[in-house]
Amino acid sequence: MPVVLPNLDAIEDDVRAALREEDHDRLGRLVLRVHPADVAEIIDRLDPKDRVAVFRVLSRDAKSEVLDEVSPEATRQLLTSLPADQVGPLLNRLPMDDAAEILSEDVPERRDELLSVMAPPDADDVRVLLAYPPNSAGRMMTEKFARVRPDMTAAETISALRGIGPEVDTITYLYAVDDDGRLQGVCSLREVVTGGPHRPLANLLRTEVVAVRPETDQEEMARTMSRYDFSALPVVRDDGVMLGVVTIDDVFDVLVRESGEDLLRMGGMDAEGLNQPYFSIPILRVVRKRVGWLLLLFVAGTLTGTVLRTFEDQLVEVVALSFFIPLLIGTGGNTGAQTVSTLIRGLALGEIRFKDTGRVLGRELLSGLILGLLLGTVAFGRALLWHSSARLSLVVGLAIVCIVTWANTVGALIPLVAHRLRIDPAMISAPLITTVVDATGLAIYLLIAIPVLGL
């Protein structure tokens, strides 16, 4: 049976054995049989020294493809192991958007050096892409797309496509542009093939084209591709000139990668440098990337201590007040975290805009109040069951109502403000909400306690 689902674990074992025996011929034969994407996966699993050894035995084409697929960390190591004049030809063979990504994100400090050893036309193409922000359409597009003329027939178009080179990333869609480079229409290769050989292309072209601007970011491109089921989008300037094409696989890769980064950020970590295979990250780098957030939150958290010291007299008088502290701030934090997730999702999908702030706060205030009343009633009952006095139980119940309503509203406000300030809401919201709600929640609790308990 010819179908192959590669067993990477087995190949990895073979590669490691060949490396141990320093049998470079065997290594070369091994990787020849494996798809470059799988070689990349295996290289990611190896130590730096072994990575270079495997890379060395690859053909030049495979080297380019592997560079394109390995983790940023490995790309960096592999490029560093080569003199600049050997890197140039490898970068020339890559799609220019991928070369731009490597130069700007993996080895930014060698960017100019490596541009100078690339073929001048390719280097110029890369410079154009690098002028756009990361993850924008301008950065992710390829400038080489399939151009067609409306006066051709379907059969003539197919003949013309025979001459198209490998540097054109996709011929799924064919684009008609006028002499000034302005996009006039689009049709799919499928329509050309199935439409009958003598059909003029002008008949097949759709002139209402969904396009993106070079500054459109990848999230909006993902939404657009998903909504219309397009596998590529033309990138068009304000004056209608078509600059290039972004293909779904580039957006897809970013999406797969970003979903991991979002997870790390939600957990309160700087994703950069951590978004690579788990076991390949040195422990000390993990610690360095994590300790900053933890320290910041720690310092912010000392605020809760300050709040509690302010109420020292009350706590000495009714020590039972302290039994409920973790429960109250925990419930506030959980409520806030729920709202934050809802808002981050709504903002990311474009369902919520800053101008909706009033409506959002109204909704979250109301749902917070309902949640607070439900949980407050339960808390009151639970405190009574613990043989707390009726008054203390009342304090706990009332505090829950206020804290939940408050946490729900702040949990909506923080992502909205972050989004407005162009800070990734996933990055700061979760830690910030905990800190804000912890300290203010304690103050609410103890301020309710003073009059009700007559402290």
Place this chain on the structure above:
Amino acid sequence: MPVVLPNLDAIEDDVRAALREEDHDRLGRLVLRVHPADVAEIIDRLDPKDRVAVFRVLSRDAKSEVLDEVSPEATRQLLTSLPADQVGPLLNRLPMDDAAEILSEDVPERRDELLSVMAPPDADDVRVLLAYPPNSAGRMMTEKFARVRPDMTAAETISALRGIGPEVDTITYLYAVDDDGRLQGVCSLREVVTGGPHRPLANLLRTEVVAVRPETDQEEMARTMSRYDFSALPVVRDDGVMLGVVTIDDVFDVLVRESGEDLLRMGGMDAEGLNQPYFSIPILRVVRKRVGWLLLLFVAGTLTGTVLRTFEDQLVEVVALSFFIPLLIGTGGNTGAQTVSTLIRGLALGEIRFKDTGRVLGRELLSGLILGLLLGTVAFGRALLWHSSARLSLVVGLAIVCIVTWANTVGALIPLVAHRLRIDPAMISAPLITTVVDATGLAIYLLIAIPVLGL
């Protein structure tokens, strides 16, 4: 300039105006000019009654496309507004994987009723897909793919493709299967077009095909497509028989949708019924979906009260102990959340498997200890600055070392165990880690306090 980037806000305003004036002719003309995917987006923004009014004026083809693109909530409402015999023809026009999704997820209670009004062959196709689990290759595949014979030339293949119907979702890849339906090889339409008209297809076919099994889940398909840059994957049974094709746009849609669901789950919410436009969800449903988790966490959180009551005597004696409670459990929770995110990401990307449990725990124990020592030193200094006694400061510092190490280890263990038990780690890990670390962290703190403070 023919390029159109639709301004949905403006169209929405026009649609709302036509609805207010009950001008159905104008409504019909309006939606005729708009891509069905955009009509779907606007329908999602409307109230239920208006949704049905807009849907009614659409052509039958547009109705099918809109059904395919609107939120599950809206799909349900629109289908409910129609008698079963009108729904059948709409479902027949959909790709069968999309029809299967609607029947199983949007209107599961009408599944058999609606299958009975579909065209029998289509209904049979849908039944086959429904036998596979949601988000698996078997569920998301289309059984109609482009079959070719190796003995054809490129030109003959292109001629043969002219007869291919719209029910074949993609002709980007062409598949050669033998008489028993076993997959023999694959080539791309691009290779056929650019390869020269007289080239025999057998020359172009690659026989080492990356395929997936019908039970492969969408995350693994996403990784495979991303790794190899394929826009479609053949679905193959164990005996080599090709069942269908999964296209990148279906996986892409799931990925875009799931990234929102993961966010909701990380925030501790049941994503089902909430994963739709923010403003379209009734507040009472939001409350219902959120209160369950909050109550569960609340009840779990009362454990912290029990721990504190156990140490009532010590807290009465040294009330300053309580000042540090929120800080200590907060730091434990933050540390645990970081580890949980790292592990969820590693498990989702397949970098970590259950057999790695020992290695993972070793790594996280070590990094937890380093983080704990760093933060513990800071905590010790901070406590001294607050004019705490040297002994109390020592208790706080030591507690941080132990709590951080412990939280880091438990934060690794919970996602691993959840993954092993086939529970989505994103669903349970974040809330569980807080609860576990809060209660145990308090116990660690007070157990250290007793000997050091001589309580």
